[in-house]
Amino acid sequence: MPGMRREQRAATLAILSLFLAGGCGLFEPRDPRPGGGPGVSCATPNSPDNVVANVLNHYPELAGVTCYTDMLDASFAFHPDAADSNDALPDTVYANWNRDIEVRDATNIARNATFHVASFDSEYAARVISADQRTQVRFYAYHLIIHASQVAPDTLFRGLADITFFQGGDAQWHITNWVDKRDGSGARTWGYLRRVYRVGF
C-alpha cells in the first residue's frame, strides 16, 4: 500500500480483520438437528404484563426457557431473602447473581423438572410507577410447584417477589431486579430453588 501513512495502514488492516472475522463463519450459529418438536408461544415484551405472562408460562419449561431468559435485562440482578442467604453461608452461592447466572440456572431447572406450575397469586402492595412511566415495581405473592429430583422432597415453593420492570432503549420491557422474600408459610422460596441449581458457574 504505497503512499499510505502508517496510521492509515493500521486502520485498513483493522477493518480488513473485522470483515475477515465476520465473514469466515466465526459468528455463525450451528444448524439445529432435523425435525422440530412442539413450539411455545412467547409474547413480545412490549408491556410488563407480557413479561409476566412469559415468566409464568415458561419459567421451568424446557421448550420455553429461552422465552423466559429473553425477559431478563442485561443488568438483571437477583437478591435472595436474607435468611436464605444466611442459611447458605459460608457458601456464597447467591453472590453476583446476574443475567448469565439466571439463564444457566433456569436452564438447569428446566432440564431437571418433570412437572411445573408457576403462579403469581396476588399483589401484596400497590405498584410503584416512575414519573416517566418507564419503570414499574410490582410486589407479587407467588407459588411454584416443581417436581425435580435435585430439590426432592420439596415440591412447593412459596414467597414474595418484588420485581422491577424497565422499558429499555429498544422500547421493550425487561426485568432488571428481582427481590425474593419468605412469606409466613414455612415453605422453601424461589431463591432456595434457584440456589440448588447453581453449580459450576
Next chain:
Amino acid sequence: MRGAAPTIIVALCASLFVGVRTAGAQTSDDIVGTSDTIFVASLHNPLNYTTSYDRDVSTGTWTQSLNYGFNRPRFALSTAGSYSTVDQLGRPGLGAGAGTFSGRLDLRATKNWVVSADGRFNKSSTRDIVSESTQRQNRLKVSTQYSVAPWRGVGVRAVLSSEFQEDHSLAIRPPGRGVSRILVITDANGDSVGVDTFYVERDSTLTSGRQDGLTGQVDWKPKRWFQMVTSASGNRVRPTTTSHLGGSEQGSSLFQQRIDKVTGSVPNDNLQYQTRMTYSGPRGLVTWVKVNRTKNDQAYYDRTALRQELYSVDQRGGIMHLEQAPLRGLVVSLDGVLNRFFSEYRFRNDRNSLVSTKTGKVAAFFNPSVLTRAGIEFDIDFHRNSRQQSGNGDNVTRFLQATGAHRLSRKLSLDGVATASLTSFQYVDSVLDQDNARAYANLGGGYQVSERCSTVVHFSVSRGHNVAIDVSRSNNNNVQTTYQMDAAMKLGVTPRLSINQVYLLNAVYQIYDFASAESKNVLSRIRRIDTYVADSLFPFATFQLTHNFLSRDFGSFSRLPGGEERLYRIASETYVQTVSATINLKPITGVVLAATQSLSNTRIKSSGPTTVNNRWNLALGATVDRPILGNATLTGTVQHIGAYDERRSATDPLNEQDDWIAGVTLVKDF
C-alpha cells in the same frame, strides 16, 4: 499443605535470618501484612458517627456506623463499628439485622518488627414467621511481622499469626414447624440399631478453633524495567463443633434435647501462592505475568442440612497482559487468562464442580487527536464444566466490537459502533445445546448550533438469533430484528427557559425459523416523544412541565395461506399520554421542597371495546443537604407518593397508592 508447609517455613525463616541490611521501603503495591506507611505520620482522625434511615415501599433500613483511629510513629489504632436493621413494613416483627465491630492495633517494636492485634466481631440475624436465626462470628488475631532487605533490590517480609475463632449459630422454629433430620439410633453399646426422623425446632451450634498461619513475601527488583513479587501463605485450624438439637420425634409432641459433638479429626488447611513478574520495555511496552495457586479446606455447620460439612477448593491460574504503543495514538493490547477451579463437598456431592476457563482478548485503540477516536476488540472465552451431577459441557463466547467517532467540524460530529457475538452452549446432555448470535450497529451524529441549542440523531439495527439445537426445543428458534431511531433536541430559549425533546421510533420483527411457525411471527412498533420544559422563575424557585407520549401497536406479521408477502395485522393499539408539573422551592440554603402533580391517560384499542384509564398522581417531597449543630451534616430526602385511578363506574377499583419513601443521613465528627 502438609507437604508444602515445611518448605514455606524453611524458606521464610531463611529469608528472615539471612538478612543483614535493614529493610527499605517496599517497592510493591501487593504488600502483605502491615504497611510501613501507617507509622510515618502523626495523624488523629476524629470520632466519626454516621446514621441513616432509608424507607421504601416494603422495607425500612436503619444503619449506624462509628469510626475512630489515630497514627503515631510507633503505633497505630483503628476501630470501626456498624449495625444495620431491616424491618419489613406492614409485617411487624419481621426483618433482619447485621453488624460488625472491628479493631486493630499495630505496634512498631523496632524499625523492622511490627506486632499487631486484630479483632473482628460480626453478628447477623433474621426474623420471619417460621424461624428466628442468629449467627455470631468472633475472631481475635495476634501477629508478628518482620521485614528485611538482605540485598540491594530485594525486600523480604514475613508474618507469623495465630487467630482464635468462634462461630455461634442459633435457629428457633415454632412447634410443628421443625426441620426434619434423620438420626441414627444407637444401643447401650453404641452400636447403631436403626434410624429415626427427628423434627428440629431449636438448633444451636458452637464451632471453635485456633488458626495458626505463616505468610511471606519476597520482592525482587534487579533493574528499573523488571520486578518480581512472590508471596505465599499457609494456615491450619482444627475446629471443634458442638451442636445442641431440640425438637420432637416423628409422631410425638414431646420436646427432647439431643447433643452432637464433632471434634475435627482432619485439620482445615489453607495454602495460597502468588507470583507476579512485570517487564517495562521501550516504546510503551508493558507486560506482566501472574500465576497463583490456592488450596483451601473449610469445615462449617450446614444450617440447611443440620450437619457438619467440609468444603474444599483447589484453584490454579495464570494471567498475562501485553501492551504496546507502536504508533503515535495507537495502543495495542493482548490479554490471556487460564484458570482451573475445583470445588468439592464431603456430603453435598451435587455441588461438586470443576471449571476450566481460557480467555483471550486482543484490542487496539487509536486516538490520534481530540477529534478522532477508534477502537477494535476481539474476545474469546471458553469455559468447561465437568465432574458435576448435571450441566457438564462447554460454553464458548466470541465477541467482536468496533467503535469510532470523528468531529467533522466545530458543529458536526459523527460516531458509530458495531458488535457481533456468538455464545455457544455445548453440553454433554445435548438437549440443552444452544447458540445465541447477536449483531448490532449504531450510526449517528450530533449538530451543535450553539451552546444552548443542539441535536443528536442515531439509527440502529440489532439482530438476535437464538438457535436451540435439539428437536425438543428447536421449533421456537427465531430471529428478532429491531430497527430504531433515537433523537434528542435541546433548545435554550432564554438563559432561564429551556426545552428538551427526546424522540424514539422502534420496530421489532420476530420471525420464526420454521415455516410451520409462520403464524407466530409478530411485529411490534413504538413511537415515543418526551418533552421537558424547565423554567427557573426566581433564584428560589424552578418549574418543570413534562409531557410523555407513547404510541404502541402490535400484531401478527405473517403470510396468509398461499400468500407471498407478509402482512401486518394490528391486534392491539395503545396510547399513553402523561402530563406532569413540578415546582421546586428553595426556602433556605440546602433545603428544597418539591411538589409534582401528574395525570396519565391510557387508551387501549383491541378487538374488544376500547378501554380508557386516567390515573392521578401527587408527589410531595423535601430534600435537605446542609450542616447542622456545628460540624454535623444532614442529607436526605422524604417523599410521599399518592395515586389513584379515576373511576368510570362505581365498582371500578381505585388502585390507590399511598407510600412514604425516605432516605436520611446524619454525619457528625466529635
